[in-house]
Amino acid sequence: MTAPLYVDRDSVVHRIPPGYKVLSLVVVGTVVFLIRDWRILTGILVVVAALYLLARIPWRTAVRSIRPGLFMLVFFFVVAGLLTDWLSATLVVLRLAALLLVATAVTLTTRTSAMIESLERALYPLRRVGVNPEKVSLAFSLALRFVPVVARITLEVREAQRVRGMDRNLIAVALPVVIRTLRMADDIADAVDARSFGG
Template identity: 30%
Template sequence: MIALYRPGTGIFHRLPAGVKLAALAVGALLLSLYPHDPISIAVSLLIVVGLYGVSGMPLRVLLVETWRLRWIVLVLAVALVIFVSPVAAWISTGRVLSVLLLAGLLTLTTRMADLLEVLHRLLRPLRRLGADPEAMALTISLTLATIPVMAGFAARVREAEQARDVRLGVRAVVPLLVLALTHADEVGDALAARGMG
């Protein structure tokens, strides 16, 4: 769901990671706190699409990012249509989609090392409270980096189902869990090899 960095020379690639992270936070707050109507949500989505265009990303990248989010959008929209109203479904789903696409644009245009450095600087004051900012920043960056890996594992499980012409249904969680645990062990071994407990 969260994309990996794509090298480029667009305006968003050149902006400092801290500025982009702050802009994402402000955008998420505005989308979450400001009382929206269907038209303002449509405008928000158009602005996000425009930001992808300004960033120099091909339209295909935006379509791939949107496709990755299809299940979140579908489940949220259907639940809200059933339990609330179609208008509420459009507003809430549009908010979530806008924020997730903005987060995707951040990770597409920002190296993980740069994000890690910004997070480390932001978390440094917590050292006075006994927290370890390096470990916290590493944990956050590993979480962000693992999301697309998990999406890749899910795609592998689906491809294996299609190749064998079977439908595992809920049981598909088992191979996905095995892949996730194997990946976690490999990451743990790599961190231990570098002296990170």
């Protein structure tokens, strides 16, 4: 079973307007990639993790939501460590982990429809420079919906590889997940084109 995209709770985090949450996601995503000290990044992780307690998100739900991402973080850590050095790999993983935790916190405490509406309103003034708010919001919506789908694909692949005794092989699990996800994205793009969206 995949984790829900939204958990209904009455908390301070839930009551924050969707626009501010999306903005905070952008800010954190920018800031963490400018920081080069692993201790500061670790502190940011602790602060972000505290948001889950403040939002009253059940720990089982939180773990289930980030579990597929944790697997990919291990994969990135090993690859980055082998290609560069382990300190650089640690920085990469801490940055991605912070971004993962913030993004998951936003999706668990904000209804998808509210986020999309807020995003469209924010992008509306950019129509003058050629930005299509509907297309951007569609891409954002699809990205959110990919989260539980990719989680399900990851679980299916791991179950299939466990039968073969290869569930602990990162390449054997990650490669099929990436291929299936890209195929699914291609199918969705063809479906959008077939409906002449934005044409």
